[in-house]
Amino acid sequence: MGSLDRVDLELLSALASDHRATVVALADRLGLSRNTVQARMARLERSGVFQSFERAISPAALGYPIEAMVSAIVRQADVARITAEISEIPEVIQAHGMSGQVDLLVRVVARDTQHLFDVDARILAIDGVERTETSLVMGEVIGFRVRPLLESARREQ
Template sequence: MISEQDQTLLSLLRTNARMSISDLARALGVSRSTVQNRISRLEQTGVINGYVLEYGNQYLSEQVAAHVSIKVKQKLTTKTNVELKQLSQITALYAISGEHDLIAIVQAQSLEQLSKILDDIGNLDGVERTNSSVILETKFKR
């Protein structure tokens, strides 16, 4: 279990992972060494696994994104997951319950590229069917 102070630190880092140790210390009302120790401990215990690139709004506004629900032949699930991971336009893949087995988050530079990626997904060995929903607008993201 992590402390309330750790939760606040994680929230600050989620908002801006490049925030300086000094700024984090000021926001938390603690010393720089305390912040460094907390971050090290959160990394060592696996609470913080890494830091990622977040695209800017200008770049994202030029992208087309979709949620793709995928029904997979059960005996080919592992093979299909490996093949889906090879498609660089798939930014996340989730196993889900319900009618479909997976949801892929797909990002493309145009509707034409999205259409091609959807065809590529549908043509993979093991994919029975797909259902796509194009994302029109992001209301918020955490």
């Protein structure tokens, strides 16, 4: 999508404030018609503005209290296949391709330290994974957020 206009930014800000808001509630809050809000939401969705609508569930609530980041160095020619194989590991909850010294940064969860050791071993056993380094997550200090970006964009309008 090109640039977002003032109404798009206000709509996104309202959604960031209350992600459960109904179209009717958003329309009331923004002083727009329900149809306008629905049309804009559909356009924003088609344009790829919205990421996953998957509900965020705590891995700890599912019995996985340990979280770690696994930095992986991989054979470049095999990145796509390696990524596909890593995605088959249920304890992998997210992965990013990186530039620099590390090729993949893989976010994993585990039941305990032995389980983490086993998850890391499964990643390392994938053909083409040359080396891994695992760091325990001690706590989230800044969660995923976009509200500061939205506020900045609204000020620039």
